[in-house]
Amino acid sequence: MRRLLAILGFALAPVAAAAAPAGYFDLQPGVTLETGDTWVSDGLRYRLFGVQSCLRGTSYTDKKGQKRDCGDASLAVFAAYIKDTKPVCAPVAKTADLSYVVCYATLGKDRLDLATMMIASGYAFASLNAEGLPFHPPYAVAEQDARERRAGLWQFQDVQHPAVLLSRSANERAKKAKQ
Helix, strand or coil: CCCHHHHHHHHHHCCCCCCCCCEEEECCCCCCCCCCEEEEECCCEECCCCEEECCCCCCCCCCCCCCEEHHHHHHHHHHHHHHHHCHHHHHHECCCCCCEEEEEECCEEEEHHHHHHHCCHHHHHHEEEECCCEEHHHHHHHHHHHHHHCCCCHCCCCCCCCHEEEEEEEEHHHHHHHC
16 A cells, blocks of 8 residues: 555656647747737747737726727736746647647646636636637636726726727628628
C-alpha cells in the first residue's frame, strides 16, 4: 500500500513543463496581437473561442473625462495576461483563415481558462451567435458578474457591449443591401 501511495504521489507531483502538453501550443509574448482576442503567429491567425474583445476604434470615457480607445484597453490586458501567465492553447474549430482556440493559464498551482479571466476582469465579453445567444454560456455568466461588480471596462458609463455595435453595423449593411 505504501508503495502504491508513493507511486501515486510521484505521478501527481508538480512537474516543470518545458513545452505545452500534446495537442496544445504555447501562447508566448512576441506574437502579433490584432485585437484583445485575436493574434497571428507564424503566419497563422488565432482567436479565443467564445470571446469578443472591445472593438478597436470604439471609445469609453475614463474617470478623468478623457476618451480612450476601448479596443486598445482589451488588447493591453490580453498582452499582460499572455506575458504574466504563459498560456497554452488548443484548437477547437477552424475556418479557412482562422483557428479558434481555448487557452488555459497557470497561476500558482491553478489552471484557469484565459477567456474566463479576460471576461471576468471586465476587459472582454462573451461573444454571441446570430440569434444573440452566447457561444459558451459560462462566459455570459462571467460577463454578468463582471458587469455587476463594475470590473474593468464596466466601470465606465459609456462602454457598450461589442455585440450591440456589431449588430447595428450588420443591420445597417442589410438595409443598404435591400435598397
